[in-house]
Amino acid sequence: MTSVQGARARARIEITAAIKDEARTQLAAEGAARLSLRAVARELGMVSSALYRYFPSRDDLLTALIVDAYDAVGAAAERADGAAGPDDPIGRWTAVCRAVRDWAVAHPHEYALIYGSPVPGYTAPQDTVGPASRVGLVLIAIARDALAADGIALPPLSPELRPEAERLAADVAPDLPPALAVTLVAAWSQLFGLVSFEVFGQFNRIVEDRDTFFTSAATRLAHEVGLLPRTKRPARTRTQPRTGRA
Amino acid sequence: MTSVQGARARARIEITAAIKDEARTQLAAEGAARLSLRAVARELGMVSSALYRYFPSRDDLLTALIVDAYDAVGAAAERADGAAGPDDPIGRWTAVCRAVRDWAVAHPHEYALIYGSPVPGYTAPQDTVGPASRVGLVLIAIARDALAADGIALPPLSPELRPEAERLAADVAPDLPPALAVTLVAAWSQLFGLVSFEVFGQFNRIVEDRDTFFTSAATRLAHEVGLLPRTKRPARTRTQPRTGRA
DNA sequence: GTCTATAACGAGATAGAC
DNA sequence: GTCTATCTCGTTATAGAC
Structure with a gap:
C-alpha cells in the first residue's frame, strides 16, 4: 500500500511540476497578468477543472511560481556565498551579487515576476515573505561574519536616521549595529536597481x-556597506543565513 | 476657417487627452498588459473603431502613455533641480532624487509602466528614448556643474572598467571624465532601485x-558620485539638461 | 480517497455582417 | 456605428473512473 501511495504522491509531484513548468512558459510569452489556467490546462492536455486538484485558484498557482522564483534566486545567492572564501567579505559580497544578476539574466520573466511591477489584482500571501528574504539574509550574514572578524568599517549614521535605523535593525538583524543594518537594506535595494x-532594458x-x-558597481556597493578587503583574523564559523521561514 | 480648424484641432487635443486619461485609469486597475482599447472606448461612450482615429494601435496608445510618464518624471526632476541652490551639488542631487521618488509614489502605475516589468509583446519605439533620458540628463548636468565649480571629487576607476567607462562616457556625456560618467550611470540605476x-512593496x-x-540613501549616493557639500566658487552658469530629443 | 471529465455560470473580448 | 454570434476567462457542481 505504501507503493500505491508512493506512486500517487510521485504522480502528484510530477504533474504539479508540469503545471508550473507550463505556467512559466506562459509567463514568458504573455506575462503574469495574462497567466491563464485554461491555457495551461489546454497545453498539458488536461481540462481546466482538473488543475484545481493541484492549485485551488489562479492566484495560488501564481503564488507557487513566485515562491519558486524567490527560492531559486535565494538558493543561487546562498550557493555563491558558500563557494566564496569565508575570510574575504568583499569576495563573498560580489559573488552573491553576481549570482543574483546571473540568475536574473537567465530567468528574466521569473525575475520580473518577483522584482518587477506587481501583478494587478494579486496580493501576495504570507507564504512569500520567507523565500523573499533569502537574498537579504545572505547579505546580512556576510556583514555579520565580517563584523565578527573585524572585516568591516561601520558606515556613518546621521542623527535623523538613527531612530529608523534602530527600529529596522531590531526587526531584520537585531545582532547588527543599526548603522550597518540600514546601510545593508539600502545596498540591497540598490543591487536590485542595477539588476533591474x-x-x-534600461541599459540598452x-x-x-x-x-x-556590474561587477565594479557591486564591489563599490560592498565598500559602501563598509566591508573590508580581507578580515584580520578569519571568522571561526560562517553564519548560516536563517531561512526566514517558520 | 482658421476658427473651424482651430476648433477641430482643439477637439482633437481634448479627446486625445481624455483617451489617455481613461487609459491611465485602466492602467491602475488592470495593468499595462491588459490595456484594452475597447474598454477605454466603452468607458468614454465611443465605439472602439473611433479610437483608431487618435491612436493607430494599442501599442501607439501605450507608447503615448510611456512618453507622457517619462516626461512627467523628467519634468519633476528638472523642476526640483531648478529650485535647488545652484552652488549646492548635493542639495540639487537629493532634491532631484526626492522629486523622482515623490512622483513615483504619487503615480505608482505609471512608474511601473516605465520602470517595471516590460509589457509582453510591446517593443518601445525610438520616440521613447528622448523622454526616457531626461532624469539621467539632470543628474549629468549636476555633476557637470559641480565639476566646473570644483564641487566634485572624482570617483575611483578600476583599470578593468576603464575601457567601458571611456566608451560609455563618449556616448552619454563626452565632456565628463569617464570615471564620473560610469559612476553616474551606476548611481542612476541604484536610485531607481531604491524607488522601485x-x-x-519590497520595503513592506x-x-x-x-x-x-530615502533621503539618507540618496545623500549617500551623492557622496558616492563624488559630489561635495558646497562648491568653492559658484558655477557661473547652470547647465541646462539637454532634452535628448531631436 | 484521489483524480479527471462534462457541463455550466457570468463576465468579458473579438470578428464580422449589417 | 450597431448587433450578434462566437470566442476566451476563472470558477463551481456533478458524475464517474481508478
Missing part, C-alpha cells in the same frame, strides 16, 4: 560591457 | 520611515 535596469545603448560594469 | 523597492515590514530612509 539591465534585465528590463548605454552600458555595453555589462559584466564588468 | 518602495513603490513595488522592513522600512517604516521611508522618507528619512
Whole structure:
C-alpha cells in the first residue's frame, strides 16, 4: 500500500511540476497578468477543472511560481556565498551579487515576476515573505561574519536616521549595529536597481560591457556597506543565513 | 476657417487627452498588459473603431502613455533641480532624487509602466528614448556643474572598467571624465532601485520611515558620485539638461 | 480517497455582417 | 456605428473512473 501511495504522491509531484513548468512558459510569452489556467490546462492536455486538484485558484498557482522564483534566486545567492572564501567579505559580497544578476539574466520573466511591477489584482500571501528574504539574509550574514572578524568599517549614521535605523535593525538583524543594518537594506535595494535596469532594458545603448560594469558597481556597493578587503583574523564559523521561514 | 480648424484641432487635443486619461485609469486597475482599447472606448461612450482615429494601435496608445510618464518624471526632476541652490551639488542631487521618488509614489502605475516589468509583446519605439533620458540628463548636468565649480571629487576607476567607462562616457556625456560618467550611470540605476523597492512593496515590514530612509540613501549616493557639500566658487552658469530629443 | 471529465455560470473580448 | 454570434476567462457542481 505504501507503493500505491508512493506512486500517487510521485504522480502528484510530477504533474504539479508540469503545471508550473507550463505556467512559466506562459509567463514568458504573455506575462503574469495574462497567466491563464485554461491555457495551461489546454497545453498539458488536461481540462481546466482538473488543475484545481493541484492549485485551488489562479492566484495560488501564481503564488507557487513566485515562491519558486524567490527560492531559486535565494538558493543561487546562498550557493555563491558558500563557494566564496569565508575570510574575504568583499569576495563573498560580489559573488552573491553576481549570482543574483546571473540568475536574473537567465530567468528574466521569473525575475520580473518577483522584482518587477506587481501583478494587478494579486496580493501576495504570507507564504512569500520567507523565500523573499533569502537574498537579504545572505547579505546580512556576510556583514555579520565580517563584523565578527573585524572585516568591516561601520558606515556613518546621521542623527535623523538613527531612530529608523534602530527600529529596522531590531526587526531584520537585531545582532547588527543599526548603522550597518540600514546601510545593508539600502545596498540591497540598490543591487536590485542595477539588476533591474539591465534585465528590463534600461541599459540598452548605454552600458555595453555589462559584466564588468556590474561587477565594479557591486564591489563599490560592498565598500559602501563598509566591508573590508580581507578580515584580520578569519571568522571561526560562517553564519548560516536563517531561512526566514517558520 | 482658421476658427473651424482651430476648433477641430482643439477637439482633437481634448479627446486625445481624455483617451489617455481613461487609459491611465485602466492602467491602475488592470495593468499595462491588459490595456484594452475597447474598454477605454466603452468607458468614454465611443465605439472602439473611433479610437483608431487618435491612436493607430494599442501599442501607439501605450507608447503615448510611456512618453507622457517619462516626461512627467523628467519634468519633476528638472523642476526640483531648478529650485535647488545652484552652488549646492548635493542639495540639487537629493532634491532631484526626492522629486523622482515623490512622483513615483504619487503615480505608482505609471512608474511601473516605465520602470517595471516590460509589457509582453510591446517593443518601445525610438520616440521613447528622448523622454526616457531626461532624469539621467539632470543628474549629468549636476555633476557637470559641480565639476566646473570644483564641487566634485572624482570617483575611483578600476583599470578593468576603464575601457567601458571611456566608451560609455563618449556616448552619454563626452565632456565628463569617464570615471564620473560610469559612476553616474551606476548611481542612476541604484536610485531607481531604491524607488522601485518602495513603490513595488519590497520595503513592506522592513522600512517604516521611508522618507528619512530615502533621503539618507540618496545623500549617500551623492557622496558616492563624488559630489561635495558646497562648491568653492559658484558655477557661473547652470547647465541646462539637454532634452535628448531631436 | 484521489483524480479527471462534462457541463455550466457570468463576465468579458473579438470578428464580422449589417 | 450597431448587433450578434462566437470566442476566451476563472470558477463551481456533478458524475464517474481508478
